[in-house]
Amino acid sequence: xxxxxxxxxxxxxxxxxxxxxxxxxxxxxxxxxxxxxxxxxxxxxxxxxxxxxxxxxxxxxxxxxxxxxxxxxxxxxxxxxxxxxxxxxxxxxxxxxxxxxxxxxxxxxxxxxxxxxxxxxxxxxxxxxxxxxxxxx
Numbered sequence: 001x002x003x004x005x006x007x008x009x010x011x012x013x014x015x016x017x018x019x020x021x022x023x024x025x026x027x028x029x030x031x032x033x034x035x036x037x038x039x040x041x042x043x044x045x046x047x048x049x050x051x052x053x054x055x056x057x058x059x060x061x062x063x064x065x066x067x068x069x070x071x072x073x074x075x076x077x078x079x080x081x082x083x084x085x086x087x088x089x090x091x092x093x094x095x096x097x098x099x100x101x102x103x104x105x106x107x108x109x110x111x112x113x114x115x116x117x118x119x120x121x122x123x124x125x126x127x128x129x130x131x132x133x134x135x136x137x
Contacts, residue, residue, distance in 0.1 A: 037126070037133040043068035046132050051089050053078065059123065059134050063096075065089050065107070068127050075125035075134045076109045082116035096120065 040054035040062050052064040063078035076096065078087045085100035095112060096105040104113040109120035123134040 037128070037135045039131045039133050040064070041132045043127050043130050043132055046127075050091060052132055053086075055086075057134070059136060061086070062123060062134050063087070063089065064125055064132055064134070073125045073127070073132075074107050075123035076105075077121035077123070079120075080116055081111075081118035081120065082114070087120070 038059040040057040046052040064075045066073040080098040087096040103116035
């Protein structure tokens, strides 16, 4: 075996043995960020208006509806599934409405009126101490 061939095989072996470690390190970080509870704000901020919008949270865009004293909090990804606009919460009508094309969603994120055809992504939500936390469902 020539010296150059030997060095190529050793380099290839080192690369192949390092690859599983690199993949495991990347996937472990991604998994914990997407499945753990993420703090997106405070209960005081939620109580001010009855909603809390966190556009750049670790869990992605999140809109929480309710107050710290509510028995049932709702958390959705506020990105309209039709055109990607940010939906707003209409408390009087108890629905999410897209300002771009008029799609409407119920409090649980299901489409009530098109043109959207897919529901909003929902999150589990809780208040821990004074922090509002969400977890992808």
